[in-house]
Amino acid sequence: MDTDAHRLESSLWVGRKRYRAVLNGWHFSWTLLDKQNRDRKTVSVPVSELIGVEEGQVEFQPQKKVTETDRDFTVFSIKRHCKGGGSGVFWTLGRTQFYCPSRDLRDRWVTQLRNALKTHSPSRPHRLLVFINPFGGKKRGRKIYHSLVAPLFELAGISTHVVVTERANQARDHILKKDLTGFDGVVCVGGDGMFSELLHGVIGRTQQEAGLSEHDPTVTLQPCDLHIGIIPAGSTDCVCFATVGVNDPVTSTLHIIIGDSQPLDVCSVHHTSLFVRYSVSLVGYGFYGDVLAESERYRWMGPLRYDFSGCMVFLSNRSYRGKVYFLPADSQLSSPRDNTRCFAGCHVCSESTERLFPQSDSISHTGFLYSTQYSQHSSPWEGEWETVEGEFKCISLTCMSSCCPRSPLGLSPSAHLADGTADLILVRDTHPLGFLTYLHRHTNSQDQFDLPFVEVHRVKAVRFSPPPGEDEAEQLDDPDSGGTVMAEDDGQGETAAGGDWTGSAQHLSARVQERGVVGTKKRAKRDFLCGPCCRRSPSVSVWNCDGELLPFTEVLCRVHGQLVRLFARGIEEEFVTCNGTLGKKNFKGRYITHT
Ligand SMILES: CCCCCCCCCCCCC/C=C/[C@@H](O)[C@H](CO)NC(=O)CCCCCCCCCCCCCCC
Ligand SMILES: Nc1ncnc2c1ncn2[C@@H]1O[C@H](COP(=O)(O)OP(=O)(O)OP(=O)(O)O)[C@@H](O)[C@H]1O
Numbered sequence: 001m002d003t004d005a006h007r008l009e010s011s012l013w014v015g016r017k018r019y020r021a022v023l024n025g026w027h028f029s030w031t032l033l034d035k036q037n038r039d040r041k042t043v044s045v046p047v048s049e050l051i052g053v054e055e056g057q058v059e060f061q062p063q064k065k066v067t068e069t070d071r072d073f074t075v076f077s078i079k080r081h082c083k084g085g086g087s088g089v090f091w092t093l094g095r096t097q098f099y100c101p102s103r104d105l106r107d108r109w110v111t112q113l114r115n116a117l118k119t120h121s122p123s124r125p126h127r128l129l130v131f132i133n134p135f136g137g138k139k140r141g142r143k144i145y146h147s148l149v150a151p152l153f154e155l156a157g158i159s160t161h162v163v164v165t166e167r168a169n170q171a172r173d174h175i176l177k178k179d180l181t182g183f184d185g186v187v188c189v190g191g192d193g194m195f196s197e198l199l200h201g202v203i204g205r206t207q208q209e210a211g212l213s214e215h216d217p218t219v220t221l222q223p224c225d226l227h228i229g230i231i232p233a234g235s236t237d238c239v240c241f242a243t244v245g246v247n248d249p250v251t252s253t254l255h256i257i258i259g260d261s262q263p264l265d266v267c268s269v270h271h272t273s274l275f276v277r278y279s280v281s282l283v284g285y286g287f288y289g290d291v292l293a294e295s296e297r298y299r300w301m302g303p304l305r306y307d308f309s310g311c312m313v314f315l316s317n318r319s320y321r322g323k324v325y326f327l328p329a330d331s332q333l334s335s336p337r338d339n340t341r342c343f344a345g346c347h348v349c350s351e352s353t354e355r356l357f358p359q360s361d362s363i364s365h366t367g368f369l370y371s372t373q374y375s376q377h378s379s380p381w382e383g384e385w386e387t388v389e390g391e392f393k394c395i396s397l398t399c400m401s402s403c404c405p406r407s408p409l410g411l412s413p414s415a416h417l418a419d420g421t422a423d424l425i426l427v428r429d430t431h432p433l434g435f436l437t438y439l440h441r442h443t444n445s446q447d448q449f450d451l452p453f454v455e456v457h458r459v460k461a462v463r464f465s466p467p468p469g470e471d472e473a474e475q476l477d478d479p480d481s482g483g484t485v486m487a488e489d490d491g492q493g494e495t496a497a498g499g500d501w502t503g504s505a506q507h508l509s510a511r512v513q514e515r516g517v518v519g520t521k522k523r524a525k526r527d528f529l530c531g532p533c534c535r536r537s538p539s540v541s542v543w544n545c546d547g548e549l550l551p552f553t554e555v556l557c558r559v560h561g562q563l564v565r566l567f568a569r570g571i572e573e574e575f576v577t578c579n580g581t582l583g584k585k586n587f588k589g590r591y592i593t594h595t
């Protein structure tokens, strides 16, 4: 046996086979020995990927069962699986049971492995605040948490406070108002809507504490320290899929346990001097806005409501006039058509960290670099704005690829999670077959940007205005116009254009939300009476912001680079992870890692 503070080496048995096991600080490995004591196969696990070390013979599935013995210990670690065909890298719990020649040696192994875990995985969470939406997706949130997630947290020694939500926005309000001392992160069990609640809570809380106004689009917001974890249990699970590569509760739980940390760009959406919402995946006008508005009527269909509404909206063949202003990002750094993908360890994103936080002279407990000095008013609008005017089928802005099971490569396959930019996709009016081709290319290997009526720009900010006279004020005088939630009487006796906009920021934010919900319900009721196909074609659409309808047509969007951090690491490349057996052709045959 060889041992020092950071190293331990000895013979161990796994089943009937003898191994030489070595712990050298960062790695724990065991090598099969043959009868002549020659090395055969080696298994090596990074200490950062150990989930737990237990004395005795410990089974975990179907449930935890411990058989106390003097000479055994059981190691739980991350095990990767690739199903192939670009379906992503799944993580499961690996289990190896070791037998030692003596109790003393067993105790040394257990102590040394646990010490290594503490020393080399400092960013693991110890205490988490978990919000379960019992009604999200297929309503399986509670079951998913209690059967798959909670036992793993327990095994990893993570304590939790669990809140099963009873109303929308409860999780957001909890994070904004309650004492969060002692929590290392917040976790949602639900879909993109639940994630959005956590996002708004965490960003809002951080800005409150920093004394910054979310309403001013020129303010450099304070990056958030509290990590967000997502256990997918929703309809689309786009944020989970685009940051992990799969929507699998166990994979996500294991990323949370090991304290993975993925920075994420966030887009703030403003209307005049009012903050409206944050988005990470889609700020969409036209098709995606209409699909969301339509889908509200079919909530009872569950996740299928989007496909059904998608068909209805497609058949209604609408397009909308408007003017789009955008601030291009530096085209030297990357481009939405450079055929690269943002994978775990992406160079474009890590170089962006240095660019976004140039005076990074402190390191947080999570190991991420933070600037100690933020310039709250350094101009975010440097550069020349460009303008595109016309009639659009859809306008989409996405801070990341927005890949999801419906679209395995997403709205913008080469977008980056944390480069401080978003991709603006403009789809001009075209014949239905052209638009169908565009949509269909989201599901196959063809380039959806290689169409004459589609353009894509990498941007830092975007502004949209509907044609003059077609804004909210105009809509209010035209009860038949439909299309925008602001056209509806929300029963409050106030309007965006005519109401009092001088209230407190908090009051205004509350009213924005109220209007969104009320407007959506009214619109759904009207649509039910009319039907989408016989309706007069509206002149304005509605904005879809990560699955929420916005009550304003005229908006300004600004990208805030790496504003939040998720317990994730980006999408792992199957080609690299699974020993090259799958090949790069799985990614549309045209995507390469950005180096
Ligand atoms: C011919 C097949 C075409 C398939 C086209 C698939 C395009 C899929 C693009 C997915 C983009 C997801 C963006 C993520 C948005 C999330 O932040 C948000 C919150 O969860 N989800 C939605 O707003 C929910 C939006 C959901 C949008 C789904 C659109 C489905 C369209 C189906 C169109 C069928 C046309 C068929 C005509 C015969
Ligand atoms: N207890 C609750 N009752 C009603 N609504 C809730 C509750 N808890 C959360 N919500 C809201 O439900 C919405 C949808 O939830 P969630 O995202 O989990 O599921 P989803 O069906 O997948 O929706 P999405 O289409 O947004 O992915 C969220 O916007 C959230 O604010």
Ligand SMILES: [Ca+2]
Binding pocket: 265, 398, 399, 400, 415, 416, 417, 418, 419, 420, 421, 422
């Ligand atoms: Ca980005």
